[in-house]
Amino acid sequence: MTNNKRRTKTMDGNTAAAQVSYALTDVAAIYPITPSSPMAEAVDEWAAYGRKNVFGQTVKVAEMESEAGAAGTVHGALTSGALTTTYTSSQGLLLMIPNMYKIAGEMLPAVFHVAARSVSTHALCIFGDHTDVMATRQTGFAMLASCSVQEVMDLGAVAHLSAIKGSLPLLHFFDGFRTSHEIQKIEVLEYDELKKLVDTDAVDAFRARALNPDHPVMRGTAQNPDIFFQSREASNTYYDELPDIVQGYMDKIGDLTGRHYKLFDYVGAPDAENIIVAMGSVCETIEESMDKLLTDGHKVGLIKVRLYRPFVKKAFLEALPKTAERIAVLDRTKEPGAFGEPLYEDVKAVLYGEKYAPDVYGGRYGIGSKDVTPGMVQSIFDNLYHKHPKDHFTVGIEDDVTGLSLPYTVGISREPAGTIKCKFWGLGSDGTVGANKTAIKIIGDKTDMYAQGYFAYDSKKSGGLTVSHLRFGDKPIKSAYSINQADFVACQEEYPLLHNQRMEDQRGHRSRQQDQHDHAGGLLRTN
Template structure:
């Protein structure tokens, strides 16, 4: 094991190298670009034995990924923001065709207005596609989650693609110490991908991506729904196996001081680090507060959340996205599935800093609520 200082983008690239995908179709976009660059260099230096396809767009990146996965190999790609928007159509196809692709999304705001900075609107906008989505908080988690994502997606019970979501710039361009696991241990954890079906093998011809009329479509979509539900257990089992080998523990969620909390912050991604500090500060002042970090957004871990928040009075849900007309997407899901008094807060869109003051405001407005959904940090006028 080596310990190095690196960005989360480098951490993802290191994980990809360790996971040994055989085809990597990628197209650069800020703030994902350095992932494409690191991987290009790894391939150029023969550190990864993979075909790196220098596609002409993100649409072709994900299309080539589906083609390659269809031909039975492990595939990785990465993108961000507008790139993910351009992939949108094929994001659905990738899930529907049950290709266990892993995609790292460097979370970035969506145009217009044009904005290259962080929020989570891009991946949230893909939430109904049938992909697993896991949000990470730091570079180490980005590396570990990328490794786990391959194993989870390739599990025959799942066979759905995974999106590893890491906050643009805040994680992608910030250096932190990261433990890079040894190849031997990764090989033990993640053996080569061997699909159950023959896939595009002239010796066992099969047709994939066929037309399904009303007699079959519903069942095909239902099978995806079942797989998504099954993935809850697979994620947990994979996290346990990962912990046994590498010593770092993860789960569907990550609760912090929630047991006796009266108010619990619910959030995803890098802002959880700030929230954890604020929980400690508030606790020092005698406030009973906790943090529930959601790692798996899809599948949405209702039971795990229920258990973690069972003793609290109120939830303060922070969203770095907006579903216009209802509020944050995570807030809407929490309201729909978790039977607690919940308040939604729109924070950090387009890279606006989520400061301790902003979090204090969230806390106050949850204690003394004025409305269901509040935008935090709006300038006057």
């Protein structure tokens, strides 16, 4: 059962991000892109209705004509002393990169909430992976990853509070669709609680640095080789101090809620030999899948990456069990031609030169929202147990071209005992998804049960296939994968029924027209 001491609400990840960002934002510069659009839509709606942030003001929302325009607005608003936020994904994020360098270089406390999504390569793909956020890791933005809807709310608040206190921009990201659109019953951070956590001295200092004709300063200079290098290095101390600031706010959120986070969180056997390192929603599935492995006596564990940039070696080594012999590092992106994907290379670099360094193996998963199931998690651990583990592997596909994929068992389910699982098949715009969203929110908000809803869409959207996955029960639900063993299945055929009805209506219309024609002919003959 849920903790009744705090207010709970059933919402998706986008709404959770919007909720905390609205509280700590003066200006929101927006431009829609799937799957991040609902964040901006929620903020825009709340502003229209006059909702107040923690500073007692209504957020100023500026919708621009492109993501590049939104990024420019973010930069401009920050230089005027306004705490500014934006929401984006995929190519939209890439269009913001030039301004991201400037925002970070000028040490401005922006926050970008990103529903991480695939970047178009050989084809357009609107679904989720980490390709977009990985393209920004060199900009100077700190990067914070959330694994679940609850974490989006908690760590979203940490991102804003840390940006203000640390005077650096943060990119807070979570998996597009899997987390951004997944509905969960979560505990809400109240605005009066967040207000108490704001470093008001840091806010005042930031506003005092704003461009102002009453105290003009020089900005945006051009520098030559004599001083540019030195100026770039001068920011080092801010990045050195930021991890402690982030951890400090994680601790304060923990004191409020009882949910404690670290820069790298470890779960599993204290004497684990085989470890997975990952970030994002896959951590939920791995953690759930490990429960049975641990019960069966396997010495396995998981390190969840929270603060990805700056990557803190000391914190990672503290999280890593001393007994670890082999590590599988999972990346939700692909960098063709590289020695390995980004997180894999980071872990290899951190362990280089350590006296007792485990062997490290890299793998790719979940690209383009490919579902990640407990069977795939099992195959990753099986690979680590192998005498000669495969490196640079893939999981979730059958690679019959380069032979990099791991075999896995389909249909393994690891939901907590007693969880009710319902699966609804429908067609886009037939009302199935809307009805199921309402149903799962009613269960979450009106009962003591935990509830989860996830809705798989075809990219054709209206008229395309939809599959609604609903879970509810008395135990927390960490199943960040599609239902593969359902208690209830429904198949909606709204479109064929409507089509048949239209055909009947058309036949009836033609019949009435014929009757009118015959009647008119009879009258003419009579006359």
